[in-house]
Amino acid sequence: MDTALLFDNAVVLLPELVLAVGVLVLMMVDITRRGQNGSQLLANMSVVILLLGIGASVMIWSRAPVEYLDGAVSDGFAVSVRLVVLIAGVLGVFLSRNRFPAIERQGGAFYSLHLLAIIGMMLMGTATNLIVLFIALEIFSLALYILSGFYRESPRSIEAAMKYFLLGAFASTFFVYGSALLYGAGGSAHYARIHETLATGGGNPSLVWPGVALLLVGFGFKVSLVPFHMWTPDVYQGAPTPVTAFMSVGTKAAAFAGFFRVMMTALPSYHDQWAMPLAILAVITMTVGNLTALRQSSVKRMLAYSGIAHAGNILIALVAGTVSASAAAAFYLFAYAFMNIGAFAVIIALEKHTGNDNDVEQGRLAGVAERFPALAAAMAIFMLSLSGIPPLAGFFGKFLVFRAAVEEGWAWLVVFGVLNSAISAYYYLRVVVAMYFQQPEEVGDEKDPLDIPVSRSSLFVVTVSAVAVVVIGLQPGLWADLLRGLGQ
């Protein structure tokens, strides 16, 4: 191969390259300060690296889509997903800066894995090749397996890592088997060539169906679609809360980005056939997610099930399968990043006050509004936005996705989506009601709650997220123009 080809269009991967170099520098710095405790420096470095990454994405924002070595493309969708992942990453780093003992002790490992996960997630959105897609998926999955078990002293955290790993590795085998069969069907690992071969009547069409079904299992696991969702609440609850916050948004954005691109560029000619099974899956996912969320006592588990329901909503966009639908999904994920991470940031701020290191029980939310009026107000904004009440960001995410689906004639699916939003309002509003209208029960051994001030970096994340949710809600058109779909 001509070496010039290697550098041609390499700018497509500029944000990934920036982060990769950044990770190496971060590890070097960690080596030179071996033995020292505290990881604030590394956290600050990670923020700088991620901001450089965002800068690099903005730099290539307005370029026309070009492809790099048959493996990665820089269209609007890739850049939008990248932005979502990077934002989730920055907010996640700020949440991790809260002087958690385990992270303070092994900051080098924590932040480099965090950045590696982000690289993998960004690659998922740009991949135009099954091999690249698989590697990207594994890069971020492996990093997240370790991160979810990062509280090594906590049996729950290790248990979460163990479950995530065993089920994740199991799901990846289905994913890669599906990729192998698609490769066999189209005679190439490159999406556009698979499409070309199949659309002109060549290849092995009989391998397409098993291939798609197996891929669906793999993706279904990563974005936690019912019935592949069983790991989600356990891992979300057991993993360190900052990791949960980051991965709930990051994995969803990355896996959906990969899913969209495979289905819509490699298999658009089969859209009529895969749309219906996905629609049914979306209905089951939304319904089961919302109904189970109703019964959760842990706020983290509740958010896990709500995340499952949101995955169902985003799947509706894929069912519609148009370019505008993919742009709507990007907008949805963008809004979801702020409202979900914001909600987890409030949980982190409250964890220490409610007597549990790594979770908050719903019962303990009573009377929070009196003690922390600002946090309660922000949490209320996030909950209202998650349930899709206008004029907050979450509403417009749902609106755009549903509109794209109606335009393609999926009105019945949208009806299910709207009904499910109504169910979800119940458990989201229950949090708000608990914070504002319930009196806390007197617990004898409770420490004075005002001892520990809420840390500055948590407060920063909460503020940024709350402002973003409101601003996106007030100016949805602006952001909808910015976030683009496949091939745009």
Next chain:
Amino acid sequence: MMLETSYYLVLAALIFTVGATGVLLRRNALIIFMCIEMMLNSVNLTLIALARQWGDLEGQIFVFMIMAVAAAEVAVGLAILIANVRHRKSINIDEINLLKW
């Protein structure tokens, strides 16, 4: 004589099924892990067979990537397993029950 691709595909599918059944039925985390490796290798077989049918190198490159990833997965997986054994002195997955399934 060249065997038809479909023989390889069926064999790979059988191995994959055996592996998947093992993952679902066995209770020892290490054996589950081995079953997952077996499933990955059946995918490798599929890819090699298909690459031969298409006379194309891409599938073989894919196989190398899967091997590399599988090695990385083993490293991470065994580390998590050991961390788990430190807490529980057991690798039976039925005893992993602090969090509700």
